[in-house]
Amino acid sequence: MKRFEGLEKLTGRTLFIDDLPLENCLWGATVRSPAARGTIRQVRVPNHLEGSGLVLVDHRDLPGPNVVSLITDDWPILAAETVRHRYEPVMLVAAESRAAARRAAAQIEVVVDPLPAALDFRQTPTAEQIQVGDDNVLKQLKIERGEVDEALAAAPIVVEGEYETGAQEHVYLEPQGMAAWLDGEVVVVHGSLQCPYYVESALTRALDLPAERVRVIQAATGGGFGGKEDFPSIVAIHAALLAIKAQRPIKLIYDRGEDMAATTKRHPAWIRHRTGLSEEGQILAHDIEVVLDGGAYVTLSPVVLSRGMIHAAGPYACDHVRIRGRAMMTNSVPFGAFRGFGAPQTLFAIERHMDVIAKQIGVDPVKLRRLNLLTDGQATATGQVIDDGTDRQQVLSRALDLSRFTYKRSQHTAFNAEHAYLRRGIGLACFFHGAGFTGSGERAMKSLLHVAGLADGRVEVLSASTEIGQGTTTIFTQIAADQLRLDPEQILIAQPDTWRVPDNGPTVASRTTMVVGRLIERACDNLRERVGLDAAATGTELQAALVAWHEEHPDEELLGSARYQQPPGIEWDDETYRGDAYSAYGWATYVAEVEVDLRTYTARVIDFVAVQEIGKVLNETLARGQIQGGVVQGIGWALLEECRWQEGGMANHQLTNYIIPTSDDVPSIRVAFLENPYPHGGQGAKGIGELPLDGPAPAIFNAVAAATGVDPRVLPLVPERLMELIEQ
Amino acid sequence: MIEVTFTLNGSPTTVQVDDTERLLDTLRDRLALPGTKEGCGEGECGSCTVYVDGLPANACLIPTFQVKGRGVETVESLDPARLAPLHESGATQCGACTPGVALTALWILDQPELLKTHSLRELMAGNLCRCTGYNGIIEGIRKGLTEQAAREGRD
Ligand code: FES
Numbered sequence: 001m002k003r004f005e006g007l008e009k010l011t012g013r014t015l016f017i018d019d020l021p022l023e024n025c026l027w028g029a030t031v032r033s034p035a036a037r038g039t040i041r042q043v044r045v046p047n048h049l050e051g052s053g054l055v056l057v058d059h060r061d062l063p064g065p066n067v068v069s070l071i072t073d074d075w076p077i078l079a080a081e082t083v084r085h086r087y088e089p090v091m092l093v094a095a096e097s098r099a100a101a102r103r104a105a106a107q108i109e110v111v112v113d114p115l116p117a118a119l120d121f122r123q124t125p126t127a128e129q130i131q132v133g134d135d136n137v138l139k140q141l142k143i144e145r146g147e148v149d150e151a152l153a154a155a156p157i158v159v160e161g162e163y164e165t166g167a168q169e170h171v172y173l174e175p176q177g178m179a180a181w182l183d184g185e186v187v188v189v190h191g192s193l194q195c196p197y198y199v200e201s202a203l204t205r206a207l208d209l210p211a212e213r214v215r216v217i218q219a220a221t222g223g224g225f226g227g228k229e230d231f232p233s234i235v236a237i238h239a240a241l242l243a244i245k246a247q248r249p250i251k252l253i254y255d256r257g258e259d260m261a262a263t264t265k266r267h268p269a270w271i272r273h274r275t276g277l278s279e280e281g282q283i284l285a286h287d288i289e290v291v292l293d294g295g296a297y298v299t300l301s302p303v304v305l306s307r308g309m310i311h312a313a314g315p316y317a318c319d320h321v322r323i324r325g326r327a328m329m330t331n332s333v334p335f336g337a338f339r340g341f342g343a344p345q346t347l348f349a350i351e352r353h354m355d356v357i358a359k360q361i362g363v364d365p366v367k368l369r370r371l372n373l374l375t376d377g378q379a380t381a382t383g384q385v386i387d388d389g390t391d392r393q394q395v396l397s398r399a400l401d402l403s404r405f406t407y408k409r410s411q412h413t414a415f416n417a418e419h420a421y422l423r424r425g426i427g428l429a430c431f432f433h434g435a436g437f438t439g440s441g442e443r444a445m446k447s448l449l450h451v452a453g454l455a456d457g458r459v460e461v462l463s464a465s466t467e468i469g470q471g472t473t474t475i476f477t478q479i480a481a482d483q484l485r486l487d488p489e490q491i492l493i494a495q496p497d498t499w500r501v502p503d504n505g506p507t508v509a510s511r512t513t514m515v516v517g518r519l520i521e522r523a524c525d526n527l528r529e530r531v532g533l534d535a536a537a538t539g540t541e542l543q544a545a546l547v548a549w550h551e552e553h554p555d556e557e558l559l560g561s562a563r564y565q566q567p568p569g570i571e572w573d574d575e576t577y578r579g580d581a582y583s584a585y586g587w588a589t590y591v592a593e594v595e596v597d598l599r600t601y602t603a604r605v606i607d608f609v610a611v612q613e614i615g616k617v618l619n620e621t622l623a624r625g626q627i628q629g630g631v632v633q634g635i636g637w638a639l640l641e642e643c644r645w646q647e648g649g650m651a652n653h654q655l656t657n658y659i660i661p662t663s664d665d666v667p668s669i670r671v672a673f674l675e676n677p678y679p680h681g682g683q684g685a686k687g688i689g690e691l692p693l694d695g696p697a698p699a700i701f702n703a704v705a706a707a708t709g710v711d712p713r714v715l716p717l718v719p720e721r722l723m724e725l726i727e728q
Numbered sequence: 729m730i731e732v733t734f735t736l737n738g739s740p741t742t743v744q745v746d747d748t749e750r751l752l753d754t755l756r757d758r759l760a761l762p763g764t765k766e767g768c769g770e771g772e773c774g775s776c777t778v779y780v781d782g783l784p785a786n787a788c789l790i791p792t793f794q795v796k797g798r799g800v801e802t803v804e805s806l807d808p809a810r811l812a813p814l815h816e817s818g819a820t821q822c823g824a825c826t827p828g829v830a831l832t833a834l835w836i837l838d839q840p841e842l843l844k845t846h847s848l849r850e851l852m853a854g855n856l857c858r859c860t861g862y863n864g865i866i867e868g869i870r871k872g873l874t875e876q877a878a879r880e881g882r883d
Pocket residue numbers: 765766767768769770771772773774775776777786787788789
């Protein structure tokens with residue numbers, strides 16, 4: 001099936017929130033902190049702005065508590081006495097035009113008495129820099145299995161390594177934006193977002209309103225990648241506060257510069273490995289330390305840390321594992337959800353470390369991986385016994401074949417000898433990604449989904465899962481149509497609107513197709529049962545039954561429903577961090593071939609092969625597109641995208657100097673799937689959204705190491721960094 | 729305010745604009761054509777691509793007075809039938825870059841001779857896409873070129 005809304009998007013008819021007319025609206029803008037940390041002495045509104053009809057909102061206008069509801073109540077909606085990062089919102093303005101609002105916001109001055117800022121998460125904070133607890137640690141976790149110290153002491157070889165990754169900006173092409181208005185007693189918010197029910201709960205709390213007086217509707221959303229998981233709650237509350245104060249509709253739309261400066265990003269990370277090995281390279285013990293930069297507030301850092309740590313030992317067997325992790329508070333923009341959620345950082349470290357080990361002990365990197373890859377019956381770091389029937393060796397073999405790994409390696413030796421300035425190399429990464437929420441998250445969420453049988457015989461899927469480009473609408477249509485044996489045209493997908501759709505959880509964690517897709521199947525079965533049909537019923541029979549039901553029950557709603565049921569045999573202990581961290585994993589091997597120019601110190605990816613086992617592939621074009629898009633985002637993170645920090649603020653918050661890949665910076669991404677249907681996923685699928693972010697960076701770094709002989713360990717590998725390494 | 733007259737999607741159009749107003753805002757805010765998007769506002773992303781006298785240009789960098797007497801075409805003027813190959817190959821995901829991508833893609837289809845001196849990836853490099861990784865876009869254009877060549881062969 002082709003992308004459901006594809007033609008509408010290609011012809012420019014898809015309307016995003018900034019494209020929708022909003023009658024009689026005012027435009028909002030945000031006044032932000034100029035300092036990384038300090039006490040707000042004064043907010044100076046110039047005289048000519050006072051009494052000019054401008055609407056001003058600050059923390060005193062909040063009916064409810066001044067916090068964005070997430071994990072910890074520490075993230076203010078509008079800073080009151082103190083600020084903890086540059087660009088932190090302090091005041092809101094609304095004016096008759098977008099330009100007037102922005103002009104006014106620029107003229108309002110936030111005067112801050114500075115305090116010592118904690119700007120480097122790798123350093124122990126000084127007493128003056130401490131702002132959280134007695135050490136600025138936002139969250140600490142430990143995973144432990146076996147006897148790590150003994151195993152390390154007994155290991156014939158121990159290899160150590162430190163690795164570092166930088167922040168990454170999402171650069172969804174449509175910046176953050178919300179409209180808000182009052183519909184009688186009800187506050188309506190309409191905008192660009194991933195998780196309508198997150199926004200709803202943040203709004204009800206901040207505005208001190210019951211859920212029935214808040215309505216959240218998703219507009220067409222131009223990309224999210226995690227960036228529209230946490231942050232839209234803030235934008236929505238801001239827009240709503242202005243609408244309430246002004247008693248007029250509000251549009252609050254960020255421009256690119258504001259979006260890049262003020263919104264959450266991927267967590268920077270520092271990771272240290274100590275690995276005990278046998279002479280042949282079998283991993284005997286892992287001692288891993290993971291430190292994340294959490295930024296100014298907790299946001300989702302504990303969960304990002306946890307996912308990062310669970311993936312930190314890679315897809316390898318080892319009986320003695322210790323992984324210690326912490327997220328540090330610093331005075332920079334809060335780091336938040338970004339596709340991969342901590343796993344790209346830790347998988348970069350382990351997969352680069354595997355090549356470092358291979359070189360140090362003189363074993364071929366492919367052999368080293370083959371020797372250690374998990375086989376069914378062996379356990380991961382959390383003690384989860386993997387038994388899914390996937391042939392991980394085969395995933396690796398397929399990637400080697402497609403990339404002609406061995407042949408290319410020998411060819412490169414000749415190429416490099418012939419060329420004065422060009423160096424080629426090839427590198428790989430083996431990895432996995434847990435799909436769905438971690439541990440007992442799905443069980444706690446208790447997702448609920450409905451499908452409505454309509455009076456005209458069509459069926460409407462009522463789900464809070466959002467289409468943000470990844471293909472939700474198409475996949476849901478396909479699953480419902482297949483399950484009910486209907487033409488796709490007979491299926492409607494409701495726009496996520498908290499007044500119409502039940503809460504089946506956020507659109508995150510690669511869970512939509514796998515978890516929610518399965519709910520659609522079950523809700524469809526339930527609908528069929530409700531009209532007295534069994535699984536053998538044809539689509540025509542079903543449609544006739546729906547029409548007949550409605551004739552008998554005029555003005556009643558006919559719903560088939562399903563609530564999440566945990567697959568059997570899943571056990572997780574949140575206290576000890578032991579057990580089945582995810583109900584399913586995607587398995588992958590990626591291979592990158594690079595060319596390094598020794599004159600310009602640039603590394604370019606010239607070929608890329610991505611092989612993965614993701615359960616059943618439901619829609620080849622969509623699945624391939626997810627992988628290719630993720631890989632290119634990963635290439636950007638590895639080689640081009642560098643957030644430059646100045647006093648905790650992103651200095652290069654523009655697309656002119658924060659460089660994301662263009663079509664000409666990347667090769668065609670060659671994708672292959674191995675299929676091993678997952679019985680508890682929608683039509684046998686496992687999640688794929690995040691997996692492709694994990695593999696590119698380590699594969700590329702390993703390729704650069706192979707090409708040049710240098711040992712890059714800090715990401716991104718921008719020319720300046722590569723130059724230092726080569727010239728050393 | 730100044731008055732600017734130009735041809736918009738084939739029709740003569742006169743509009744009052746601020747002296748420094750960007751064509752992007754004139755199209756979106758005054759002429760109710762929201763298909764042209766703002767992705768960066770500084771000429772980097774190509775979401776605001778329009779044709780000016782048949783050439784792709786970034787509407788965020790063009791003051792509206794400069795299009796006086798010229799022909800401007802926006803995504804709203806495109807023939808949906810010509811976009812089918814892009815649709816089939818997965819050239820759009822979130823859709824935010826897509827109007828700009830569609831305009832540049834069809835411009836290439838209209839001037840296949842460009843491919844004698846430039847690669848498709850070079851020609852598309854002015855349109856950033858954060859979702860597709862570009863494969864779907866490049867394949868879609870290739871498909872369009874092949875189908876077009878086959879049609880021309882038949883005529
Ligand atoms: S908005 Fe014009 S190039 Fe980005």
